[in-house]
Amino acid sequence: MAVSPHILPPAQSVTRVMALVLLGLVPATLVYAWLFGPAILINVAWAALACVGLEAIMLRLRGYPVRPYLGDLSAVLTGWLLALSMPALSPWWLTLTGCMLAIVVAKHLYGGLGQNVFNPAMVGYAGLLISFPALMTQWPAPLALAHAQLGAADSAQYIFAGHLPAGLKLDAITSATPLDTLRTQLKQDRTLSEILRQPLFGHLGGKGFELIAAAYLLGGALLLARKVITWHVPLAYLAAVGLTAGVFHLYDVDHYAGPWFHLAAPSTMLAAFFIATDPVTGATTPRGKLIFAAGAGFLTVLIRILGGYPDGVAFSILLMNICVPLIDAHTQPKVFGHGGDDA
Amino acid sequence: MRQLFRFHGGVHPPEHKAVSSAAPIVQARLPQRLIVPLRQHIGTSARACVAVGDKVLKGQTIGRAEGYVSAAVHAPTSGTVVAIDMRPVAHPSGLSDLCIVIEADGDDRWIERTLLDLARMDASHVRNRLRDLGLAGLGGAVFPSFIKLNPGATAKVPTLVINGAECEPWITCDDRLMRERAQDILTGARIMATLLHATDILVGVEDNKPEALAALQAAARSLDFPADIVAVPTLYPGGGAKQLIQVLTGKEAPSGGRSTDIGVQCFNVGTAYALARAVQHGEPLMSRIVTVTGAVARPQNYEVLLGTPMAELLEQAGRTSEANGVIMGGPMMGFDIADTAAPVVKATNCLLVKSPKLFPPLPRTMPCIRCGACARACPARLQPQELYWFARAKNFGKTQEYHLFDCIECGCCNYVCPSHLPLVDYYRYAKSEIWAREQEKNAADLARRRHESRVSRLEREKAERAERLAAKAPVKKAQATVPPDSAQAAARKALAAETLARVQAKQAAAAPEPLDPPASS
Numbered sequence: 001m002a003v004s005p006h007i008l009p010p011a012q013s014v015t016r017v018m019a020l021v022l023l024g025l026v027p028a029t030l031v032y033a034w035l036f037g038p039a040i041l042i043n044v045a046w047a048a049l050a051c052v053g054l055e056a057i058m059l060r061l062r063g064y065p066v067r068p069y070l071g072d073l074s075a076v077l078t079g080w081l082l083a084l085s086m087p088a089l090s091p092w093w094l095t096l097t098g099c100m101l102a103i104v105v106a107k108h109l110y111g112g113l114g115q116n117v118f119n120p121a122m123v124g125y126a127g128l129l130i131s132f133p134a135l136m137t138q139w140p141a142p143l144a145l146a147h148a149q150l151g152a153a154d155s156a157q158y159i160f161a162g163h164l165p166a167g168l169k170l171d172a173i174t175s176a177t178p179l180d181t182l183r184t185q186l187k188q189d190r191t192l193s194e195i196l197r198q199p200l201f202g203h204l205g206g207k208g209f210e211l212i213a214a215a216y217l218l219g220g221a222l223l224l225a226r227k228v229i230t231w232h233v234p235l236a237y238l239a240a241v242g243l244t245a246g247v248f249h250l251y252d253v254d255h256y257a258g259p260w261f262h263l264a265a266p267s268t269m270l271a272a273f274f275i276a277t278d279p280v281t282g283a284t285t286p287r288g289k290l291i292f293a294a295g296a297g298f299l300t301v302l303i304r305i306l307g308g309y310p311d312g313v314a315f316s317i318l319l320m321n322i323c324v325p326l327i328d329a330h331t332q333p334k335v336f337g338h339g340g341d342d343a
Numbered sequence: 344m345r346q347l348f349r350f351h352g353g354v355h356p357p358e359h360k361a362v363s364s365a366a367p368i369v370q371a372r373l374p375q376r377l378i379v380p381l382r383q384h385i386g387t388s389a390r391a392c393v394a395v396g397d398k399v400l401k402g403q404t405i406g407r408a409e410g411y412v413s414a415a416v417h418a419p420t421s422g423t424v425v426a427i428d429m430r431p432v433a434h435p436s437g438l439s440d441l442c443i444v445i446e447a448d449g450d451d452r453w454i455e456r457t458l459l460d461l462a463r464m465d466a467s468h469v470r471n472r473l474r475d476l477g478l479a480g481l482g483g484a485v486f487p488s489f490i491k492l493n494p495g496a497t498a499k500v501p502t503l504v505i506n507g508a509e510c511e512p513w514i515t516c517d518d519r520l521m522r523e524r525a526q527d528i529l530t531g532a533r534i535m536a537t538l539l540h541a542t543d544i545l546v547g548v549e550d551n552k553p554e555a556l557a558a559l560q561a562a563a564r565s566l567d568f569p570a571d572i573v574a575v576p577t578l579y580p581g582g583g584a585k586q587l588i589q590v591l592t593g594k595e596a597p598s599g600g601r602s603t604d605i606g607v608q609c610f611n612v613g614t615a616y617a618l619a620r621a622v623q624h625g626e627p628l629m630s631r632i633v634t635v636t637g638a639v640a641r642p643q644n645y646e647v648l649l650g651t652p653m654a655e656l657l658e659q660a661g662r663t664s665e666a667n668g669v670i671m672g673g674p675m676m677g678f679d680i681a682d683t684a685a686p687v688v689k690a691t692n693c694l695l696v697k698s699p700k701l702f703p704p705l706p707r708t709m710p711c712i713r714c715g716a717c718a719r720a721c722p723a724r725l726q727p728q729e730l731y732w733f734a735r736a737k738n739f740g741k742t743q744e745y746h747l748f749d750c751i752e753c754g755c756c757n758y759v760c761p762s763h764l765p766l767v768d769y770y771r772y773a774k775s776e777i778w779a780r781e782q783e784k785n786a787a788d789l790a791r792r793r794h795e796s797r798v799s800r801l802e803r804e805k806a807e808r809a810e811r812l813a814a815k816a817p818v819k820k821a822q823a824t825v826p827p828d829s830a831q832a833a834a835r836k837a838l839a840a841e842t843l844a845r846v847q848a849k850q851a852a853a854a855p856e857p858l859d860p861p862a863s864s
Contacts, residue, residue: 003768005754006674006702007356007512014709014761068707114710114762230715279714284728328729335746336351336585336723337598 014113018073020228024219025080025274028266031215032084035208036140037173039155040088043095044080046159050099051079058108074113078102081121081274085267085314086128087139089150089174092160094135098124118321119281122314129309137310141175142208145199148172178206179265180310182257191254196261205264212266220273229277232289237272238263240297248305262301271300271313281321288324288331296320345545345573348593350586352720353578354755356512356675358551363636364515366643368523371633372659377419377445377650378686379405380432384479385486386412391443397424400454402627405443408474414487415477417627418445419648421452433653433671433688437681445650456625466538467493469622476627477689478618482506482584482611483672485690488618491608492538503541504591504609505532507548507555508575508582511673514693516632517612519644521548521555524616525562529570531615534622536568539608544570546612547587551577579675580753584609586722598749613692633691635660637670638698647687653694654683665698674702675754709762717756717766723749727756727766734773739780742773750774806846813839 032040055075059066082098102124110116129136143149148168150158157163164170176184178200185195195201204210223229241262248256262268276282276293283292296316303312382388389406399405399418406416426444431437459472470489478488494500505528509517521528532544546563548556559572575581575590585596588607596602602609610618613631620626629649633656636642640661647656653669670677672693680694687694717727725746733741750770757766813836 003765003771004672004674004676004678004752005757005767006670006677006697008705008758008763009356012759012761013706013763014712017712017714017761068709072709074712112710114712230719280712282713284713284715284718285726332726332745333724335598335725335749337595337600337749338746339595339597 014072014074017228018077020226021077021223021274022073022080024223024228025084027218028212028215028270029080029084031212032088035142035144035211036088037143037150037155038152039140039150039159040083042152042156042159043086043088043090044083046092047083047086047095047099048076048079050096051075051082051103054099054103055108058104058112062108062112064112069113072113075103078107078120078124081270082124084270085121085125087136087174089138089140089155089158090135091158091162094128094132095159097131098128100124101127114280116280117324119275119278119317122275122317126314126318129314137176137180138170138174139177139180140173142200142206144207145175146173175200177310178209179267179304182261183304183310186255192257193254196257204260209266210264213264213269216266216269216273220269223273223277229273230286230289232286233277233282233293234272236290236293237276237297238268240294241268241272241301244298244301245305248301256305262304265311267311267313268300271296271317275313275317276320281317281324283324283327283331285328285331285333287333288327291327291331292320292324295323345571345591346593347573347575348590349576349578350581350589350722351724352722352755353580353586354720354758355577356579356758358577359513359636360515360518360551362513363634363642363644364518366641368519368632368644368646371645371647371651371656373420373447373449373451373648374651374655375447376425376652377422377447377648378430378442378652378684379416379419379445379650380430380440380442380686380688381406381416382432382440383416383477383485383649383689384414385484386410386414388441389413389416391427391441393424393427393443395424395427398422399424399445400452402454402456402629404475404627405445408487412487412490413474414479414489415475415627416443416649417477417629419629419650420445420447421450422447431682431685433680433685433691435678442686458625459622461534461537461622469538473618473621476621476625478614478621478628479689480611481613481617481631481689481692482582483676483690483692485688488610488614491610492535494539494603494608498603500539500541500603500606500608502543502545502592502607503532503536503539504584504588504607505535505544505546505570505612505615506582506584506587506609507546507552507559507612508587509552510549510577510579510582511675511677511693512579513636513695514634514673515636516634516644516692518552518555519634520616520632521552521612522558525555525558526565527619528612528615529559529562529566530623531617531619532570532610533566533568534618535608535610535615541608544568545591546570546572547575547591548572549577549581550574580722580751580755583722583751583753585751598746628689631687631689631691633687634693635696636693637696637701638663638666639696647691649688650686652684652686653680653691656687657683657694657696660694660696663696663698665700666696667699668697668702670695670697675758676752706763708764711760711762711764714761716759716761720755720759722753722755723751725750725756730773731764731766731769734769737776739773739777742770743777747773747777802846806843809839810843 052075056066059069102120106118106120106123107116154165202210242259245259245262249258276296283289299316300312303315387410390409392407393405401421403418404415405418408415422445425446429439430442432440474489479485507517507521536544556574563570563572594605597604617628632644633647634644669680671680713728729745752767754767
């Protein structure tokens with residue numbers, strides 16, 4: 001016998017939520033391909049395919065109906081996010097390893113959709129960064145700066161077979177990211193203004209990179225407009241990144257990059273709108289979201305500036321994931337009739 | 344313009360009100376047999392005061408209110424009592440309940456009615472009469488009205504809210520009542536205000552019912568007392584008493600308390616109307632307006648005698664071939680009727696006939712992704728996703744810690760859930776488990792206290808025996824051939840006294856309540 005409510009709005013499902021998030025990733029992915037070459041498209045497609053395949057295997061092994069669960073698009077999203085976090089020219093097996101860490105370990109070993117404690121894409125990324133640090137910092141250079149360009153076919157050949165076109169060296173098409181460059185050169189006692197004058201750097205952040213960041217912002221605005229996410233996480237995350245970076249910058253203007261530099265990094269915008277907003281692994285209460293995102297933003301900058309890795313998004317998110325139950329338990333809104341105000 | 348407030352969350356389900364709101368209320372046909380349940384209100388069942396074979400008149404009391412929270416039931420027409428037995432009734436469980444079955448004689452002959460002379464009667468007398476006239480809240484909760492009309496010994500209830508919000512989709516019985524009988528509704532409200540010593544009368548109507556608002560405003564102008572007719576924004580569950588009070592006054596009824604704690608009492612428009620009929624015409628509550636809508640040929644509102652089998656009413660509205668079920672109430676909070684032989688009762692505001700087209704099967708459920716859509720929709724500001732986890736894990740202590748019992752089961756969380764989880768069902772399950780456990784615990788407590796009481800009684804009897812023996816001992820000794828050893832006897836006596844004192848002290852410490860029934864000895 002049916003129980004109330006007897007009706008549901010027609011177009012409302014987990015699939016729709018995931019599809020909207022994927023839609024939000026489209027602008028940044030296109031800008032990425034435009035400025036850095038088509039390799040990212042191949043990598044996104046391969047990662048999504050790998051994640052869906054692994055998801056199917058895991059669902060089968062765990063005795064879940066494969067078709068409806070694959071249709072939720074969550075595996076596609078995980079693959080896409082992971083691919084965007086990795087160097088676009090990563091070899092196929094590196095991406096596959098990341099997908100396995102994300103889907104098999106972080107998601108299904110913890111109980112599948114909705115049960116995972118850690119953000120799957122970030123587990124994949126962090127695992128790869130620790131295990132294959134050299135490969136994970138070999139980013140394609142912006143086309144405007146690269147000495148050579150790889151077309152789609154060449155990119156595919158490199159990703160899947162490891163061959164570059166004759167006469168082309170890897171160095172010609174890859175470089176360190178702006179964040180990485182900044183970190184390395186600061187260690188060599190160069191001043192900030194010296195470093196930022198190099199061609200790799202643009203108006204606010206890295207040349208080209210800052211446009212990808214802007215495209216993430218655009219996609220994030222779409223998610224906000226469609227009410228897939230609330231304002232709490234992006235605002236708190238970006239504010240915390242800006243404030244933390246600002247404090248360091250004021251402390252030593254010659255050594256620490258300004259808040260705009262950190263905000264214009266693509267990883268910052270990706271985290272603010274697409275990673276820290278993951279509902280499964282983030283806090284759920286309004287105040288909890290603010291604390292969760294502010295903590296992640298603070299840690300992101302701290303790891304970038306003081307830590308051993310060029311970027312801190314993945315570790316900061318994973319560290320805050322651990323705190324979620326505690327944050328949620330202590331930020332419960334006042335329930336109706338318990339003497340509180342509307343939260 | 345009155346300043347309005349808003350409640351947290353809420354949803355906008357498709358309204359479907361126009362389906363049944365256009366046509367005027369029609370009188371439903373007099374059925375051959377009426378089945379009048381003795382429990383049509385919250386509280387204790389009424390007690391039958393007629394016997395099989397008795398002739399009854401329309402409006403005659405056939406079940407008297409029993410206990411405090413109760414209300415009387417009446418014969419909806421004249422005829423003969425042909426049975427008093429268990430019949431299927433409208434209840435989510437589908438269980439049967441004790442009903443009085445009346446064979447109508449077709450004359451519809453009234454019993455003699457006496458009006459309530461409010462000027463000469465004191466308030467408690469009026470309330471008693473309303474109880475005997477069977478008045479209960481017609482908004483759905485069917486709480487006996489006379490209790491809610493008692494402001495208490497010292498308290499005044501300055502604000503009376505009349506609820507015409509009617510926020511559930513499909514239902515239009517209050518809408519039609521307001522359009523057609525606004526005057527009586529306001530008269531009823533006036534009487535309520537007098538009984539409660541209320542100074543403000545606020546009638547809240549959702550702004551999707553402009554005709555009802557206009558009718559009430561017109562009626563209010565012709566009255567000699569002020570009643571504020573307020574259009575409130577259409578937002579489900581704006582017709583929940585707590586939500587309407589919040590919208591109109593900005594105040595929240597305290598958790599576990601009553602709205603009178605914040606100086607507000609709230610009645611449905613149908614209740615106000617019934618009260619006016621009771622006072623001005625001496626009519627008991629034995630009919631109500633019922634919306635029959637959905638997959639029927641003639642969806643509209645009917646004035647229905649309580650006890651009319653639902654099947655007859657549905658027949659009158661015209662069956663359709665695609666009909667595949669009936670909901671009593673609306674699509675958000677109503678429940679499926681297992682057997683349409685069940686009668687229309689005081690709580691029946693709507694019969695919503697389902698069809699596969701109007702109510703397609705709900706999609707497959709997916710795991711919770713903690714998106715929080717439910718929390719944003721919850722008018723009680725609960726965290727439904729947390730309650731869901733705890734209820735699923737049978738962690739009932741945690742559900743209570745997260746205020747499960749502040750859930751009003753409005754279904755908003757359920758409605759917005761992208762994973763289509765039957766959240767409200769989980770909460771009902773958790774609530775009933777907690778109630779069941781509390782009952783078990785109470786039963787166990789009672790058994791334990793009985794046992795303790797028995798043990799202490801046995802000890803007391805033993806001590807008394809010891810005392811009697813001790814008292815007899817010297818006499819026995821004296822009769823014996825052995826010469827009495829007075830020192831030994833005295834020692835024994837002292838020992839017995841000491842034992843007695845010890846036992847008495849122990850008894851006092853145990854402090855058993857006088858629960859020991861003679862039968863258990």
